[in-house]
Amino acid sequence: MSQVEEKNIKSEKTSSEQMNIVVIGHVDHGKSTVVGRLLADTGSLPEGKLEDVKERCKRNSKPFEYAFLLDALKDEQAQGITIDSARCFFRSAKREYIIIDAPGHIEFLKNMISGAARAEAAMLVIDAHEGVQENSRRHGYMLSMLGVKQVVVLVNKMDLVDYSQTVFDSIKEEYLAFLKEIDIEPMSFIPVSAREGVNIVSVSKKMSWHDGLSTLEALDSFVKEASPVDQPFRFPVQDIYKFTEQGDDRRIFAGRIETGTINVGDEVVFLPSEKKSRISSIEGFNVAEQSQAFAGQSTGFTLAEQIYVKPGEMMCKVDDTLPITSTHLKVNIFWMARQPMIKGKKYKIKLAGTRVPVWLRDVVTVLDASDLTTDSNRQQIERHDIAECVLETLKPLAFDITQNIAQTGRFVIIDNYEIAGGGVVLDEVYIPTSRIERRVQQRENNWQRSRITPKMRSSRYNQRSTLVLITGAAGDGKENLAKALEEDLFESKRMVYYLGISNSLLGIEDNIDESGERDESLRRLGEVSHLFTDAGLILITTIDDLDDFELEMINTLNRPNDCRVVNIGANQFTKATVDLQVDNLDSQKEAIKKIKDLLAEKKYIVDYSI
Amino acid sequence: MDHLEVLESQSMFILREAYRSFGDLVMLWSIGKDSTVLLWLARKAFFGHVPIPLMHIDTTFKVPAMIEYRDRFAKQWKINMIVGKNEEVLESKETFPDGKTNRLQCCASLKSEALKHTLSGDWPRWVLNHKSGEYEKQLNGKPFTGVIVGARADEEGSRSKERYFSPRDRHNDWDVADQPPELWNQFKTDFAPGTHVRVHPLLDWTELNIWEYIERENIPIIDLYFDNGEGKRYRSLGCYPCTSSVDSTAKNVREVIAELRGGKFANIAERSGREQDKEDGSGLETLRRDGYM
Numbered sequence: 001m002s003q004v005e006e007k008n009i010k011s012e013k014t015s016s017e018q019m020n021i022v023v024i025g026h027v028d029h030g031k032s033t034v035v036g037r038l039l040a041d042t043g044s045l046p047e048g049k050l051e052d053v054k055e056r057c058k059r060n061s062k063p064f065e066y067a068f069l070l071d072a073l074k075d076e077q078a079q080g081i082t083i084d085s086a087r088c089f090f091r092s093a094k095r096e097y098i099i100i101d102a103p104g105h106i107e108f109l110k111n112m113i114s115g116a117a118r119a120e121a122a123m124l125v126i127d128a129h130e131g132v133q134e135n136s137r138r139h140g141y142m143l144s145m146l147g148v149k150q151v152v153v154l155v156n157k158m159d160l161v162d163y164s165q166t167v168f169d170s171i172k173e174e175y176l177a178f179l180k181e182i183d184i185e186p187m188s189f190i191p192v193s194a195r196e197g198v199n200i201v202s203v204s205k206k207m208s209w210h211d212g213l214s215t216l217e218a219l220d221s222f223v224k225e226a227s228p229v230d231q232p233f234r235f236p237v238q239d240i241y242k243f244t245e246q247g248d249d250r251r252i253f254a255g256r257i258e259t260g261t262i263n264v265g266d267e268v269v270f271l272p273s274e275k276k277s278r279i280s281s282i283e284g285f286n287v288a289e290q291s292q293a294f295a296g297q298s299t300g301f302t303l304a305e306q307i308y309v310k311p312g313e314m315m316c317k318v319d320d321t322l323p324i325t326s327t328h329l330k331v332n333i334f335w336m337a338r339q340p341m342i343k344g345k346k347y348k349i350k351l352a353g354t355r356v357p358v359w360l361r362d363v364v365t366v367l368d369a370s371d372l373t374t375d376s377n378r379q380q381i382e383r384h385d386i387a388e389c390v391l392e393t394l395k396p397l398a399f400d401i402t403q404n405i406a407q408t409g410r411f412v413i414i415d416n417y418e419i420a421g422g423g424v425v426l427d428e429v430y431i432p433t434s435r436i437e438r439r440v441q442q443r444e445n446n447w448q449r450s451r452i453t454p455k456m457r458s459s460r461y462n463q464r465s466t467l468v469l470i471t472g473a474a475g476d477g478k479e480n481l482a483k484a485l486e487e488d489l490f491e492s493k494r495m496v497y498y499l500g501i502s503n504s505l506l507g508i509e510d511n512i513d514e515s516g517e518r519d520e521s522l523r524r525l526g527e528v529s530h531l532f533t534d535a536g537l538i539l540i541t542t543i544d545d546l547d548d549f550e551l552e553m554i555n556t557l558n559r560p561n562d563c564r565v566v567n568i569g570a571n572q573f574t575k576a577t578v579d580l581q582v583d584n585l586d587s588q589k590e591a592i593k594k595i596k597d598l599l600a601e602k603k604y605i606v607d608y609s610i
Numbered sequence: 611m612d613h614l615e616v617l618e619s620q621s622m623f624i625l626r627e628a629y630r631s632f633g634d635l636v637m638l639w640s641i642g643k644d645s646t647v648l649l650w651l652a653r654k655a656f657f658g659h660v661p662i663p664l665m666h667i668d669t670t671f672k673v674p675a676m677i678e679y680r681d682r683f684a685k686q687w688k689i690n691m692i693v694g695k696n697e698e699v700l701e702s703k704e705t706f707p708d709g710k711t712n713r714l715q716c717c718a719s720l721k722s723e724a725l726k727h728t729l730s731g732d733w734p735r736w737v738l739n740h741k742s743g744e745y746e747k748q749l750n751g752k753p754f755t756g757v758i759v760g761a762r763a764d765e766e767g768s769r770s771k772e773r774y775f776s777p778r779d780r781h782n783d784w785d786v787a788d789q790p791p792e793l794w795n796q797f798k799t800d801f802a803p804g805t806h807v808r809v810h811p812l813l814d815w816t817e818l819n820i821w822e823y824i825e826r827e828n829i830p831i832i833d834l835y836f837d838n839g840e841g842k843r844y845r846s847l848g849c850y851p852c853t854s855s856v857d858s859t860a861k862n863v864r865e866v867i868a869e870l871r872g873g874k875f876a877n878i879a880e881r882s883g884r885e886q887d888k889e890d891g892s893g894l895e896t897l898r899r900d901g902y903m
Contacts, residue, residue, distance in 0.1 A: 018613040047878045070770075086770040087763040089816050096613060098763075098814060110791040114773070117793045146793075227611065238623070239630045243659045246688070252657055256623045256795075285658045286827060296611050298622035300657060311630060336791055350796050412793050417800040422793040 017095035017224055022119035022148070024112060026133035027104035029125045030156040033194040035088055035101045036066030038215065041201045044090035045069065066194065070101050094220040104135055109384060110336040113422065116142055121150035121222040123215070128167050128191070129160040132175050134370040138384075140175075141369035144182045145332060145386070145424065147406050151179075151186045152218045158207065159193040165209045181372060187221065188212050229294045232320040233260030234400070234408045236353030237270070237313050241300070252283050252300040253315065255353065258407035260320065261294040262301075267318040270309045271398035272325045273547060274574045276318065277303040308473065308545060308572045312354040314398040314408065323398040323408060328361070328429040333413070334369075334386045337420035341381040341413070347420070351411035354397045357519060358413065359435070362390040381421070390429055394519055395549050399425050436523075436556050444560075457536035461495045464604045465533040467541070467558055468595065469551075471578075472568035474544040477585040481568070482540045485592050489538060494605060497532060499541040501525060522550050526557025533561035538604060548575045564602065566595055614823050621648075621811040622655040623795065624774050625758065628809045629655075629662065631799035632756035636692070636729070639664040641676040642847040643831055644760035644812060647820050650829050651811060653687070662758065663690035665728065669720040670700055671707055671849035679832045684738055691738035693745060694728025696720050707851040720849075729754045729806075755806040762820075763813045765880060776808045777801065817880050818870045825863045837861050846880050 023031045039045050049069065057064040070086050088099045102115035116122065122143050126136050143151060153175060161167040168191045179186055191210050192199040198206050201216045213221065238255035242248075262268075262279060269276045282290040283300040293299045301315075316322050335341050341360050349358040366378045367386040381387045402409030402424035413421040433441070458464050468485070470478050479500070486498035501521070525541070532539040543550075551573070555563050567578040568585060580598045582591050599605045611619070628635060637652065639645045652660050666680060684691040699705060699719045706716035727733035731751035739746050763770040773789050775797035790798040801807055812820075824831055837843045842855040856875075860866045869875045 016612040016614075018616065087813065088770065089764045096816075111789065114789075114792045238626050241656065243656070243661065246659050248657070248659065250657070254626055254655075254657075256619060283657055285654050285656075296616065296619055298619040298626070298655065348800070350799075407794075410794055412791075412796040414800050417798075417802050419791045419793065419796065419798055422791070422796075 018098065019095055019121065019222065019224060020098045020100060020119045021121050021123060021219060021222070022100040022102055022116045023123045023125060024102045024116060024139040024143070025104055025125035026127065026130070026135040026139075027106075029104060029127040029130065029133070029136070030067075030194050031104060031125045032067035032070045032101050033065065034123070034125055034154060034156060034192070034200070034215065035099050036069040037194045037197055037200045038099070039069060039088060039090055040066060041197055042090055042092065042216065092216060092220055095224075097219065102139075104139075106135060106138075106384065109138075112139060113142060113146070113334070113336065116146050116148060117422075119146075119148055120225060121152075121219075122148050123152050123154055123219075124186075125154045125156050126171055126175065128155050128157045128164075128171065131171055132178070136175065137178055137371065138369040140179060140184060141182050141372075141386070142334070144184050145334065147402070147410075147424075149184070150222050151184055152215075152222075153186050153189045154194075154215060155189060155191050156194055158191045158198065159196050163191070163193075163198075163207050165191075165207070168210075178372075188218055190215060190218060227295050228259040228405075228407070229261050231259035231295070231405055232322075233262050233315075233317040234258040234323065234352070234405060235262070235301075235315040236408070237309060237311050237315055238353050239311050240309065250283065250302055251306065252302055253309070254298075254300040255315075256298045257293060257295050258352065259295050259405055260317070261292060262317060264291045268303075268315050269318050269322070270307070270313040270315050271323060272396040272549070273309060273313055275307045275309055277305045277307050280304040308570075310547070312352075312356075314352060314354075316398075323400045323405075324428045325396050325398050326428045326430075327393045327396050327434060328431050329391045329393075329399065329425050330364075330388070330427040330429050331391055331411075331423045331425050332386065332388050333381060333421050333423035335381045335383055335421045337415055337418060338383055339415065339420070340383070341387075341415070341421060343379065345415075348414040349391065349393060349397075349411050350414065351397060351399055351425075352408045356397055357394040359392050360389060361392040364388040364390070388426070392431075392435055394435065401425055401427060434556075436553050440556055440559060454534075454536070461536050462606070463494055463536075463538060464562070464606075465536045465538060466562040466564055466599075466602075466604050467529045467533055467539045467554075468564050468566060468599075469546070469554070470540070470542040470566045470568065471546040471551075471572075472544070473570060473572065475569075478542040478544075478568055481585060481588055481591055482542050484588055485595055486540055488592055488596070489605075492605075494538055495536060496538045496540065499525075499528070499532070499539055501541055501543075519550075519553075522553060523557065526554040529554065529563075530558045530561060533558060538599075545572065548573050551576050562602075562604075564598065564604075566598070614819065614826060617815055617819055618651065618654065618823070620814065621651045624797070624809060624811040625652055625655040627795075627797060627799065628756055628758060628775075628807075628811075632801075632807065634752060634754045635662050635756040635758065636665050636754040637662050637758040638725075638760070639666050639680070640760070640847070641666065641672070641680050641832060642760075643820055643824065643835060644762060644815075646829060646831060647815075647823055648758065648760040648812060649687075649689075650827060660687060660689050663692055665692045665694060665754075667721055667724045667728065668693050668695045669724075669849050670695065671705075671720070671851055673834060673847070673850055675834060676832060676847065681738070683830070685740065685743065688740065689738075691745075692728070692751075693736040693738075694724050694733060695736075696724040696727075697733070699723075707849075713852055717852075729757060753806075755801065756809060757806065758809045758811065760812050761810050762815050762817070764816045769813075772810050772813055773798070774810055774813060775799065776810065778806050778808060779804075818867065821863060821867045821870060825867060831863070835866065845875065 023035055025031055040050055053068050054064050086101045090097050100115040102112040126132055155168050155171050172189045190199055190212055191207050192215060198204045199214050203214045235257050236255055237253050241252045241254055264279050266279050280302045282293050343360050347358050349356060363378050365374045365376045365388050367374050369386050400409040409425040411423055412419045470482050482498050486496050489496040529539050564579040566580045568582050585591055696719055704710045706713050728735055730753045735748045735751045736745040737748050761769050773792050778784055834844045837859050841859055843858045845856050860869050
């Protein structure tokens with residue numbers, strides 16, 4: 001390496017800080033021009049880019065605009081608007097930036113939101129000539145909701161108002177009043193003319209009355225937020241890996257630590273299942289051995305005690321403040337889809353690592369973010385509405401209130417494969433009955449009874465009806481056992497039926513589980529088993545990897561009839577009581593005898609002689 | 611965490627999210643520095659393993675050293691390696707190097723078309739047999755519905771507008787005006803049957819970040835990127851008829867980084883040596899809308 005290059009390396013600051021900034025505001029207020037100017041005047045453009053774009057404009061007889069440096073898509077240049085958020089990279093003396101240039105047109109609000117959700121700070125641009133507009137306010141509100149706290153306001157196009165302080169002051173006053181209502185305290189207001197390059201990289205003499213910073217200085221004054229290592233530990237389980245085929249026996253719980261810190265040996269609890277274990281090791285590839293991991297790291301753990309946990313659960317430290325576990329959430333939602341969010345329709349919520357079915361239960365108020373007016377008589381949530389509402393999930397999920405821990409207090413809603421809405425959790429809501437319980441209540445109230453009573457069936461069939469649920473870890477044996485049991489009972493003249501619901505139908509494969517199909521299949525199973533047991537039969541079925549919640553759901557749906565749980569192998573429940581524990585299926589005969597003993601003891605088969 | 615640790619963590623998170631969400635997933639490996647970093651990140655995300663097959667589209671106009679390098683590491687890292695190509699066009703020689711078509715059309719048939727049909731499985735795939743060390747022709751492959759790509763936002767305008775998870779419809783089309791929202795770390799992981807997704811774990815990385823990471827992790831990178839004494843090296847790897855080398859004496863990763871940080875390439879676009887980008891003013895966007903990576 002030559003002497004000169006050697007020197008270059010040393011003088012060049014190897015900045016190790018990177019910051020995401022979003023530029024937002026109403027359409028045509030000059031966001032792309034601000035960013036274009038910033039890139040051009042800091043010498044951040046690739047060599048020849050400026051000349052290229054100028055040349056192309058000349059060829060097409062179009063006046064050159066700095067925005068063309070960013071509006072890279074053909075449609076954008078043709079229409080003169082930004083359609084989608086672009087990432088631009090540049091470096092100041094202080095750090096590296098990714099500037100996200102967001103579109104200002106209401107049609108592209110979801111693109112603006114995608115840009116802002118990635119940002120650590122924002123520059124909000126207002127046209128001095130047009131003043132505060134609908135999307136100046138809407139975008140400001142979105143910032144507060146998305147949790148972007150650091151904001152600088154640029155009053156742009158000052159050249160069009162003769163660099164007038166009066167115009168600047170009145171816009172500042174009006175917009176400050178708005179920001180105060182939504183709890184945003186801007187770091188500064190800067191009068192600029194992006195087109196003329198005034199107050200972009202340095203403070204210009206054009207507006208001597210402005211005694212603040214330039215745009216670039218304001219960017220550099222944003223503070224990098226500290227990593228949330230001191231908050232309670234939250235580790236959404238993204239996946240569980242076992243690469244046995246590659247000769248690797250580690251069972252690794254993989255994911256990213258959202259908040260907090262953890263050490264090898266710490267005792268952990270998974271929510272909502274409440275299963276507990278202890279951190280045995282922190283795993284990684286091409287890294288030194290670690291005894292501690294912290295917020296921000298994508299990592300993996302092995303556990304001291306092997307437990308069955310599904311992806312999507314939240315791993316927490318036993319001694320920490322734990323998240324809330326509930327099926328009801330009070331939230332603030334912004335809706336982006338053309339189809340409104342309506343009651344009674346099944347959606348999917350994705351919160352941290354969880355993906356579960358969800359319903360809109362109640363709309364409290366709907367806010368128009370462009371003028372902060374509210375409406376409390378709405379039954380559904382329209383596109384671009386911001387609504388305070390109550391959501392109800394099928395299964396309990398673990399979450400935090402966004403004010404306490406933002407990372408695990410926000411979510412998106414999926415409607416028909418699309419991310420249709422996003423939101424933050426305001427609180428939990430206590431509702432005494434679950435969705436399933438209400439459904440069963442309704443069913444029982446509307447059930448048409450005949451003159452044949454359960455008692456009459458019982459004495460005719462010489463048995464009491466029940467569901468016999470055979471559970472345990474995946475593996476063959478359970479189905480054969482169930483079939484043999486059916487045969488045995490049938491031979492002794494019992495009214496019995498083996499419901500051979502294929503376990504692949506109830507699949508524990510991620511895709512099936514995550515789309516809510518397993519839950520739906522189990523719900524149907526519960527309803528079907530209610531029919532069979534109501535008809536007086538002994539119904540036998542098997543389900544792999546049943547968890548507490550799922551068992552509870554089947555139990556509820558099968559009510560008022562009985563359900564007996566026979567567990568094979570390791571007990572995967574945390575709370576549920578198992579009626580019969582069979583450690584292994586080495587002897588099927590033995591297992592059948594035990595089950596029949598149980599049925600006799602509980603008086604389902606009364607004349608069974610031991 | 612420094613900026614490389616932040617980028618690494620996010621890319622690992624995206625790779626795991628893709629692996630969790632899509633059954634038929636494949637990762638493109640062009641042998642270049644970006645997709646090699648991507649491959650390394652996969653080994654990071656999956657604790658030393660590569661549970662996702664890798665696909666290379668061979669235009670047959672690649673520098674031979676690239677193929678040697680590909681097979682060496684595919685074997686060493688036990689990669690499920692798949693190769694695809696446009697046999698028909700190669701046979702009829704309807705290519706730019708053969709003088710029968712222009713650069714854009716050549717890219718479209720040797721890369722975009724080959725990729726599209728190798729992904730869908732309606733063209734043959736050549737799969738590496740680790741026992742024999744040879745590639746075996748495979749017909750009627752299962753279509754891949756998720757494709758992981760090493761595109762970076764700083765490379766070129768249309769890439770700066772990409773999402774981490776980007777849907778493509780039945781015809782492979784990219785609707786740039788109507789992309790899905792991406793909020794916090796929730797991406798579009800739900801896809802209607804028939805559609806597929808491209809995953810971009812490297813969007814936030816710059817060319818400099820890539821080299822800094824190669825240095826930090828000591829990733830074995832193909833030596834075409836370095837000057838071997840003739841004062842020339844490649845900055846971006848493609849087909850040799852359309853990719854020119856640059857004048858540079860950078861002989862190793864450190865010296866490449868020096869050039870990018872404050873040296874001669876600090877302000878020169880990486881793809882400036884790629885001729886096909888220049889062909890109608892927005893060559894790459896046109897190619898990308900139609901399936902180019």
